[in-house]
Amino acid sequence: MTGRLGYAQDRWLVYAKGGWAGADIELTLFDTESQVRAHSDEWADGWTIGGGAEYAFGKSLSLGVEYDYADLGTGRLTTRCNCPSGVGGGTPVVDADIAIQSLTGRLNYRFGR
Numbered sequence: 001m002t003g004r005l006g007y008a009q010d011r012w013l014v015y016a017k018g019g020w021a022g023a024d025i026e027l028t029l030f031d032t033e034s035q036v037r038a039h040s041d042e043w044a045d046g047w048t049i050g051g052g053a054e055y056a057f058g059k060s061l062s063l064g065v066e067y068d069y070a071d072l073g074t075g076r077l078t079t080r081c082n083c084p085s086g087v088g089g090g091t092p093v094v095d096a097d098i099a100i101q102s103l104t105g106r107l108n109y110r111f112g113r
Contacts, residue, residue, distance in 0.1 A: 002048060011056040013064075021048040021070040027077050027094060038079035044098060046072035054108075062108045072098040 006015030022045050029038040052066030077094045 002050075013054040013056075014052075016049075016051040018049040019047070021046045021072060023070075023072055023098075023100075025072070025077065025096070025098060027079060027096075029079060029081075029094070036081065038081035040077045040079040040094070042077060044072040044075070046070060046098075052104075060110045062110075064106045064108065066104045066106075068100075068102045068104070070100045072100070 002017045002019035004015050004017040006013055008014075022043065025040075025042050025044045027040040030036070048068060048070040050066060050068035052064060054062050054064035056062040075096055077096050079094065
C-alpha cells in the first residue's frame with residue numbers, strides 16, 4: 001500500500017511514492033555435518049519508498065522507469081528445529097536485515113485512444 005505524489009508537464013510524468021511493505025519471509029538452514037535442518041516462516045512488516053518517470057511518445061505509447069526500495073526491518077528469526085539434544089546449543093536464531101531494491105523499465109500501450 002503506497003501513496004504517490006507526482007508532477008506532469010507536456011509529455012513527462014515524474015513521481016515519488018512511499019508507504020507500507022510486507023512479505024512472507026522463509027528461511028531454511030541445513031548443517032551438512034550433522035544433517036540437521038531448521039526452518040522459519042514469518043511475516044515481516046516494513047516501509048517502502050521509490051520514484052519514477054514516464055515519457056509519452058504519443059496518445060497511446062509511453063516509456064517509463066521506476067526504482068523501489070523496501071526495508072522489512074532488522075530482527076531475529078527464530079527457526080523450528082528437530083535438533084538432537086546438544087546440537088547447535090538450542091533453537092537456532094538468525095539476525096536478519098532484509099532490504100529489497102528493484103528497478104523496473106516498462107513500455108505502455110493504452111488501448112482505445
